[in-house]
Amino acid sequence: MNADPFRKLAELTEEALITCKAELSMLPDGNLICWHDKNGRPHYYQAYCDLDGTYRRKGIGKKPAVLQAMARKGYLEAAQDILEGNLAAITQAQAAYVPCDxxxxxxxxxxxxxxxxxxxxxxxxxxxxxxxxxxxxxxxxxxxxxxxxxxxxxxxxxxxxxxxxxxxxxxxxxxxxxxxxxxxxxxxxxxxxxxxxxxxxxxxxxxxxxxxxxxxxxxxxxxxxxxxxxxxxxxxxxxxxxxxxxxxxxxxxxxxxxxxxxxxxxxxxxxxxxxxxxxx
Structure with a gap:
């Protein structure tokens, strides 16, 4: 029941965002791509750009550790996007909030x-x-x-x-x-x-x-x-x-x-x- 009910929410969101970014920095480069063949079987690839900017794509279907890391990266990137949007919304709400007392x-x-x-x-x-x-x-x-x-x-x-x-x-x-x-x-x-x-x-x-x-x-x-x-x-x-x-x-x-x-x-x-x- 704080005079600013959004303060704790903002702190928790910032902490989650920091944790999310820290883990993302340790994951492999690139993005996860999934392609389904005519039989409906999924094929997973790691898409990335090498040091000279050339686009690369390599199969990782038989590399479960890499596949899991890329899936985790996609999950965290989506979470980061939500958290950043929430933090912006909380900041706006804090500025506009007037206690109804x-x-x-x-x-x-x-x-x-x-x-x-x-x-x-x-x-x-x-x-x-x-x-x-x-x-x-x-x-x-x-x-x-x-x-x-x-x-x-x-x-x-x-x-x-x-x-x-x-x-x-x-x-x-x-x-x-x-x-x-x-x-x-x-x-x-x-x-x-x-x-x-x-x-x-x-x-x-x-x-x-x-x-x-x-x-x-x-x-x-x-x-x-x-x-x-x-x-x-x-x-x-x-x-x-x-x-x-x-x-x-x-x-x-x-x-x-x-x-x-x-x-x-x-x-x-x-x-x-x-x-x-x-x-x-």
């Missing part, structure tokens, strides 16, 4: 849509087609999105800090959380933001809540100030509460650590692709 759809909307929440306008089934997601995951993601849109209790803690609006209209507290939300949207991962849950008698609100393939919930906490001793102390206290209820890093909790409340895009994408999406 919230960000790019919103960019094409007029001023009348500015500032309006667009989460009710999105069509997950349409977007998923362009991401090449298999049918089973596509079905589950649609179910997860229905779950994400159901009413839920959100944290009312410090509402004055909810100053940043995600593309789906959700108000968030930090630029890093906003970036995580937009990357989740890019990968078509439905979520609930700061959903209130009861853990061991304590009211907790993980940054992001997801629904796994079995309908159970799991969580992502962005811990963005691990260079602050006071913050680390509070984190350890929250983690202890979660773990007392079996919500831990090896079970239903994912921690994304950072310092200075800053996070790299690559780190977010890695967590989404390796730790979140396999559970959906």
């Amino acid at each position: 919230t960000e790019h759809i919103n960019a094409r909307l007029g001023k009348a849509f500015a500032g309006l929440p667009t989460d009710q306008l999105e069509n997950t089934q349409v977007a998923l087609v362009f991401l090449g997601i298999n049918e089973d995951l596509q079905r589950r993601l649609v179910q997860h999105e229905q779950w994400a849109r159901e009413p839920y209790e959100r944290s009312q803690r410090y509402p004055e800090n909810l100053t940043l609006r995600a593309s789906n209209g959700t108000m968030m507290r930090s630029k890093s959380e906003l970036l995580i939300a937009e990357r989740l949207a890019r990968f078509q991962v439905p979520y609930r933001y700061e959903q209130v849950i009861m853990v061991g008698g304590c009211e907790m609100a993980p940054d992001f809540t997801f629904q796994d393939r079995n309908g159970d919930e799991f969580y992502l906490e962005f811990c963005g100030m691990m260079d602050d001793p006071g913050y680390v102390k509070g984190f350890k206290s929250r983690r202890q509460i979660y773990e007392s209820a079996g919500i831990c890093a090896w079970n239903r909790m994912i921690y994304l650590f950072a310092t200075g409340n800053e996070i790299d895009l690559e780190d977010i994408d890695e967590v989404i692709q390796k730790k979140i999406m396999p559970r959906l």
Whole structure:
């Protein structure tokens, strides 16, 4: 589900083309010719030009190794022609491709849509087609999105800090959380933001809540100030509460650590692709 769904295909095609050309360079010169006599029997020849440019043709019907090599050469030449055409087509597609996601759809909307929440306008089934997601995951993601849109209790803690609006209209507290939300949207991962849950008698609100393939919930906490001793102390206290209820890093909790409340895009994408999406 990469932002460029053609990149991996282009890489595989280029690798196949290199392998094809390398093997062709080791095969005999010329082309394979087949002629059938009046009885329908095939006669195989190797047609080539010698060093002075003279056209030559010699029978290879009784030379199975040479015949096999010439047949292999013809096969690889046809494969090379297809691969080169495919690579050109992929390159053209890469240049023209526009992701069918919230960000790019919103960019094409007029001023009348500015500032309006667009989460009710999105069509997950349409977007998923362009991401090449298999049918089973596509079905589950649609179910997860229905779950994400159901009413839920959100944290009312410090509402004055909810100053940043995600593309789906959700108000968030930090630029890093906003970036995580937009990357989740890019990968078509439905979520609930700061959903209130009861853990061991304590009211907790993980940054992001997801629904796994079995309908159970799991969580992502962005811990963005691990260079602050006071913050680390509070984190350890929250983690202890979660773990007392079996919500831990090896079970239903994912921690994304950072310092200075800053996070790299690559780190977010890695967590989404390796730790979140396999559970959906």
